[in-house]
Amino acid sequence: MEISATGRLVVRITAADVGKRVSVRRLGEPGVAGEKFTDTVGVLTSWDNGVLLITRRDGVAVRIPESSLVAGKVVPSAPARRRGPAASYEELARVASRAWRPLESERLGDWELRAAAGFTRRANSVLPLGDPGLPLDEALTAVRRWYGDRGLPAYVQTATGAPGTQEALCAELERRQWTREVSAELWTGALAPVADRTQAPGVALSREADEAWLARYQRKGVSEVALRVLGSGPSVWFATLPGATEGEPPAAVGRCVVDGRWAGFAAVEVDPALRRQGLASLVMAALARRALDEGASAAWLQVETDNVGARALYAGLGFSAHHTYHHYRAPSSAGNDR
Template sequence: MEIPATGRFEVRITAADVGKRVSVRRLSVPGGTGEKFTDTVGVLTSWDDGVLLITRKGGESVRIAENDLVAGKVVPAAPARRRGPAASYEELARVTARAWQPVESERLGGWELRAAGGFTRRANSVLPLGDPGLPLDAALAAVRRWYGERGLPAYIQTATGAEGTQEVLAAGLERRGWVREVTAELWIGALAPVADRAEGSGVVLSRTADEAWRARYRRKGLSEVAVKVLEAGPSVWFAAVPGAAAGDPPAAIGRCVVDGRWATFSAVEVDPDQRRRGLATTVMAALARRALDEGASAACLQVETDNTGAQALYAGLGFAPHHAYHHHRAPEPTAGDTAGSGGS
């Protein structure tokens, strides 16, 4: 914690510091007088009516009464990273967006509205990199209209926990009733250590998601639109470990998109009966070797925060979290609301 436990406490933040990363100390018992304190570090996302809202790295919001503050100050925008390649949030957001492309998109200032027939939130949500060019409420109304016209719910993808992420926007959405449905993390790591796990394992690489590969993918009955999303990207590769018998679905699959120095992994799936045999590592290693051959040196992937098994796998391969990201869904329209959010 940046604030010392001894010495004189001082509150050195004001409402003018909204949007900055702060460290605050407050009384543990609201309104109490005993010297029991709680420390919070995060982005100050609002300070209204005597209440501070601070968003932590993982996206959790903490409300603190102004009268309970005993100390506070602005701290550096992000702590120094110790693992993985150097990368900014914006670079990673653009790389991962190109690795999971919609079939239709439209610009709203610095926001990109993306749609793909409802196949995954990533391809059917707004990526807000910059200013929308409109006041926030007007921008949100435009977003809801756009998705409503396509019969889709309106989602906005936000990120927290790194320099340049969108804590203030996320807090503003939640104040307006937008609901955070999913939280995941973007992990990064060096590519070579993953490729070093390759061992002539008979992994089959392809440029297309063929019927066998799709038979193992967890989203069954993929539409034509879904296949377009999967096969789009700068340099897309699919990997499969053949099943035990001819005609069986693959024992394991994976997908990788090579884009400059980055290799973005996704869709790593293993037959439930063949887990804990290293097949996920085998698939990723084969894809990493191909990506190295194309000049990539860094790797990234997205994993949901409750998927502890996948997190353990990726940590063992040298990956570490860079930031969290979230999908906020528009509230249900009220009577007389002409914007609409569309159906699911």
């Protein structure tokens, strides 16, 4: 917190600091037990009518009455990252997008509208990297029309928690009653430590998702569209670890997309009866070794915030969170799968 030379807490932010990362301390809510003060760190996304809106790293918007402020200051745009390969948000957003290519896309200024008949929000949402070339309300109207013409709900994929992410856009979408429907994190790590895990000669690698791989994949009844999206990307590999008995679904599967220096892991699935035995690590290690052979050195993956088991696995492999991403659904749009 900002403290003056006399030891008093001082508010050193104003409405002119909208768009900057700030740290504020406010009085606790009257009548609520607990600490006298509450601290909040995030991007100051608005300061209107005596109320501050601060968007935290996880995308949650906190409304703070100006009258409750005790101290506040502008802080560095993001804390120093302690591990993982250096990368900007924009670089990772583009790499992740190329790993889930849509069947159809169209530019709206610097925004990319993506559609794939509804298979995964990542291929059926707007990626807003820059200016749409229109006032925001007009751009969102065009987005809703474009997805409506295809019989799809309109989604905008945003991110928070790293330099260059879109806290301000998140706040504007929430003002317009767009619903933050899904949030997850993108994690990064070095590739070599993943490849150095225990060798698993039984893991088979293929360029296509065959029937055995699909039998373990969590989404049932995969369509031709889904297969095309799963097979998209600069260099795609599917890994299959067979089950103990011939003819049964694989014990574990995984997918990896190699794109320059990056290897992106996805669809790592393990037979529920065989979890916590290191099978996911075996699959990822086989994919990582192939990615190293193709010249990759860094890795990324996406994990939901409530997937405790997966987060523990990836942390143990040296991954850490880079940013949080969100899918905002337009008002009155129907749901869609992750």
